Amino acid sequence: MYAPFIISSIVEDTPIGEKIDAQNVVSLEQLLNADLQLSAYGTGVLGIAVVFIGTVPQDAIHQDEITFDGATKELYAQVRLPYADLEQATEAEVLVLMARKYLQTLRDLAALEQVADFDWEHLLQDVQNLFVAKGLTI
Amino acid sequence: MVTVAKKFRPQVPILPEPEPKPKRGLLIFIVLCSILAVLATWKGAEFLDLDENEKLQLSSSRQDQMQQRLMRLEQCEQYVLRAKFSGFYPCYSCGVDTAIYLYAGEVWKYGITIQGEKGRYRNGLTSLGLSYRVQYRGSIQTCLRLEALKIYQYALLPENTKRMPPIIRPPGNKADL
Secondary structure (H helix, E strand, O other): OOOOEEEEEEEEOOHHHHHHHOOHHHHHHHHHHHHOOHHHHOOOOOEEEEEEEOOOOOOOOOOOEEEEEOOOOEEEEEEEOOHHHHHHOOHHHHHHHHHHHHHHHHHHHHHHOOOOOOOHHHHHHHHHHHHHHOOOOO | OHHHHHHOOOOOOOOOOOOOOOOHHHHHHHHHHHHHHHHHHHHHOOOEEEOOOOOEEEOHHHHHHHHHHHHHHHOEEEEEEEEOOOEEEEOOOOOOOOEEEEOOOOEEEEEEEEOOOOOOOHHHHHHHOEEEEEEEEEOHHHHHHHHHHHHHHHHHOHHHHOOOOOOOOOOOOOOOO
């Protein structure tokens, strides 16, 4: 991974896709990497990649998944954003949706992945505080 | 020599050769072995079955697998990977150069994927800083056709023609197809 916090997306060539990947993916990734040091939470995780799926619900190819590579200590999560909400939301509201989903994903990762030497609780708290400070929570 | 042979005739009477008995035991053994071998092979071939007319057919699980595979080939996706940030990215079509500078949003690769096939694009998303956009969904034939069209026509895109020299195909595509 080229940065500790990676955000990416899988979207269609539609206005909904545009709302996700035109600005928001990069904004969220830059925000996390600028304000948080992943190494401060332990040595158990060296990278967290979250890929937001913003495709139509009929899409059978891209599914939610969470994996941890013990060799590289990198977490990979592919998570679907609620399509009906994406349709209604503005680009700024989509960023809030992504932030909310990101927090939920971290909680899921913390529950699923028993990683040694990593302070999930502390990371969760800091990410939540960061999103609140940036107005990214409802 | 002839005299000696006549003088010392063999004492043991020469019996007529007995008629060869049919090797029934051996025959039965071979037949049994063959039946067992066929049965063993048959049991191992769980992908085959007999229908009501005793004709060979694919087993129901194998038929399901085939249908799923055919269905997956109808659920294909042609995608484009674009640079998320401006910067250097690996280039497989740049001659001696192994990297190319891409501006955010420029094409790195065209590809296709089908349901159940993971990971070919995933590495780019996480390690290179790319984003994934679906450009078409449908049969694999159409996906392959569109992928080929886009790879060839990439050379004509303004983002490529402004380069000196332009490259023949997208930086992330190692071959035309």
